[in-house]
Amino acid sequence: MRPLLKYLKNYRLQLVLGPVFKLLEAVFELIVPVVMADIIDNGVANHDSAYIWRKTGIIVLLGVCGLGFAVTCQFLASRCAYGFGRELRDALYRHICSLSYESVDRFGAASLVNRLTNDTNTVQNGVNMFIRLATRSPFLVIGAAVMAVTIDLRLSVIFFIAAPLISGVIFVIMRKTVPMYKTAQQKLDRAATLTRESIEGSRVIRAFSRQGLECSVFDRSVDELTIASESVGRISAILNPFSFLIMDCGIAAILWFGGERIDTGSLTQGELTAFTNYMTQILLALVVLANLIVTFTKAFASANRISEVFAVEPESSGTDVPGSVQPGDEILRFNDVSFTYKGGGDCSLKNISFSLKKGGFLGIIGGTGSGKSTVAQLIPGFYEPQSGEVIYGGKDVKTLDKAMLRRRIGWVAQRAVLFSGSVRENMRFRCPDASDEDIIKALKTAQAWDFVEKMPDGLDSRIAQGGRNLSGGQRQRIAIARALVGSPEVLILDDSTSALDYATDLRLRRALSEELPETSVVMISQRTTSIKDADCILVLDEGSPAGVGTHDELLRDCAVYREIFNSQMNEKGGGGNG
């Protein structure tokens, strides 16, 4: 929680004044029974109607002031909570943006999103409730007790028995039910899983004629859910009646002992009425407090999850700038690079060495899990190798300014992700001020212009979240075009053409070498046809280099490459006849 407190800094005033106003309201609320006692003891006893009118006026006035204070407090609370929430979210998102890939992997993207949206909301709600209720309820309890003490010390002993008793009951029941609610939630989750699976598998279920079985499994799970809900309901249903029972017994005790006090003349009738009133107030305040504890527990858990993110250091970055490279000179080199993912046990890459010239074409091929993507991710410094060095523009990537480096590299990920917005907005991700000509040129090179042009609004056409309104191949082509805007020094295609048919793939590769002759291309592929024209091909087998060389060299010398090539050629060879 502590690291988050600094986002409350700008709202110190609201944070202090809010509870103060709430306190004032509570004070006024506590005075009302006293005034009513006065009315009974003085006004009624002396038959003084003017007095009664005057005191009623005071009660109304107290109510009006109380309302004013309460409204002020709610206002301050909402401003403070949402102001805090806004600053927290901004800071959290900024921090998420500064995280290294390793840190993102550690949390997982979905969890980061969850922390950014849900957890911040819970903490924000906690702040709101803190200002509104955290002082009011304890104050009402304490205040009522104090008032009771000032009226009659001996009678107030009943308060000091009843209040802890009620708190104890609330505490015990909550401790018992919280884990039971969790169980019930798990049963509900199980039912949800069964439902989801049976809908997703509806074809298979019907193909196997297992509908009856599915229903009986589901019914069993729903029965368990019902039993779990009922048993937690049985216990939590004790809470209200039992605490009211304690309160009413307290009132009975007050009446009995109060009667004795009145008989000896140390208590008045009006004061007795006030006493019973305070008893009710205490109970209500305690119930609110119990709910508040639940809210705070949740808020603290969320605050901890957010703090975990803040506790991670931002990605380290050097300050060096990569040197400029003449065409034909070396732009990228791996020197005996080995790399292991954090917590990943086995080495993901072992002793990788290769070199790429400016304007050159490097192909990387290998089975799933052979480390192809890992090689690509080391180039823009997303991860740092444990040994060996990655040299870009003559300098070790470790020493380079990361943002600067990434601006020079066009990155196309395995999964083509587009963002909601227009085609133009998506295309401007790398260069915010790219002109329409630049964009169209990139789209043409990526073989995407032909279908973008046909879209109803051209570059202004909307892309839905994740690019859902486009086909897989269209998404990939736009993602490639997006990386081409601003002519990157190095273009990395991480198996980014898998959804393209052979002809489009070929046209794309031709266009790349014609339109962007100075751009070096690193292409990862499962298909030998995509990379066979490369200046150099790196063949990976379970993280180790199985061969480096041109297509012809590898066919001659590299068994793994030959195996891949042959298996695919058989398919393709038949394809001509099919």
Place this chain on the structure above:
Amino acid sequence: MADFIRTMKRVFSYARPYIIWFWLTIIFAAGSVSLSLAVPIFIGDAVDCCVGQGSVDFGELRKIIFRLLIAVVLSALFQWLMSLCTNRLAFRTVRDLRSDVFGKLQRVPLSYIDRSTKGGLSSRVINDIEIISDGLLQGFTQFFSGVITILGTLIFMLTINVKIALVVVLLTPLSFIAASQITKMTHRFYLRQSELRGRMVSFSEEYAGNQKLVTAMDFCDRAVGQFAQVNSDFSSVGANATFFSSLANPVTRFVNGLIYAAVGLLGALGAAGHSAFIGAMSVGRLSSFLAYSNQYTKPFNEISGVFAELQNAAASAERVFAVLDEEEIPDDSDKLSVNSSDCSGSVSFDDISFSYSPETRLIEHLSLDVLPGQRVAIVGPTGCGKSTMINLLLRFYDPQSGKILLSGRDSTEITRDSLRSCFGMVLQETWIFTGTVAQNISYGKPDATREEIIAAAKAVHAHGFIKRLPNGYDSVISEDSGLSQGQKQLLCIARVMLMDPPMLILDEATSSIDLRTEQRIQRAFEKLMTGKTSFVIAHRLSTIKNSDVILVMRDGNIVEKGSHA
């Protein structure tokens, strides 16, 4: 409103088997509430026993306190019993409802499930019914006790003093007006807030969810700026929405305070003997009156809360009933039930025409004869209607015209279940349910022995990786428990292998699984198909080459029919 009542009636029809709990709820509520309402009277009586120094009537006081304690204990007991009854009533009602909807989903035509979003359907079974459950619980507990409290309070107040009671009744609308004004104001802000919150969440999902890509494109600075904008819009509207909604409590407290003051004033004037209009009144009665006025507005707030809750519940119930009202697949238990041993394996399409919607025509006048043991490859670009063939063969969908003959028998004359038992199906989209590996493999044959399961797994080359799982065949797996696509595919094939049906429908995987697994799957398919009539949606040339019949489909039509040679 009429819709609301109709929907709620239908919800209550599910409560019919538990009607006893409903009546008990009402009886206990009435008992609990009337006893708790008597409490202020007893307190008032007790106060009246304690007039002043030396004049306390202890004998009477003891009696009153005794009565008070009995009332209090019984009221608490009844309240607890009432909660138990409501719990049972609500939870059992929704259990039946849930079970019904789930069962319904097994009986609706697949076209309905295909048309609906999957998340939406499961949300009806889970979330919507949860909302109904909350609505029922709240409705039963708070609505009845609220109504009884209001009526009871009025009666008690009327018995003490008619005129003050009337004043209270006249002041009541104040509380309603205030509450409804606040709700109206808040509602507008809430709508706006949830819209802006949605925008913030989807921004977060898109950008923070793809953080790696954002970093790779060095888009961070601009993303932070855009987020700040969305965030600040949300926060300022959110602050207003929260503020206005938080007014409800203080305002109703205030109105309550006004009623309290008015009762105090009139009662005190009456007790002081200054108002002939009010009539005489004791201090004890006055204090009971004050206690009533203190709790009088509370049930009003609760009931309006319950109405909001019930409206939510009704909206959810409507969504649930929409599913229940879907047309079901007609019962075919009177049809012929075939045995897989009766099935020779010959399949004929006789002049089949089919389309998913009348506007777009798909398959037209398709005729095809497949002999027992033949292998049919179906090829064509994505979306050309290859999977329609599966839908028709297994009767997930029925053709608009024409007949499909199985071993010379019209497939519509056979029960769907027995027809499907003649086919083994492996889809490209794997389906693994949460359960052990063994349970997944023996899905189609629950009584299979462990030996049979292992034999099936071995036959499809899945035994190796299964043994490497932490608990072997007893490892609990699910769709996203870390198995690779290829491994899941092998399990699905093993499932069919164990069934050993006379006919097969296979959909080859296109997704890039690694070379070795791919070859394994190919081998598993080959093994499975030996000697069986099989339909393969083929992506691989080797499959096509080895087929007896090749159907090339484009836009739902078979453009070519022939063999590879």
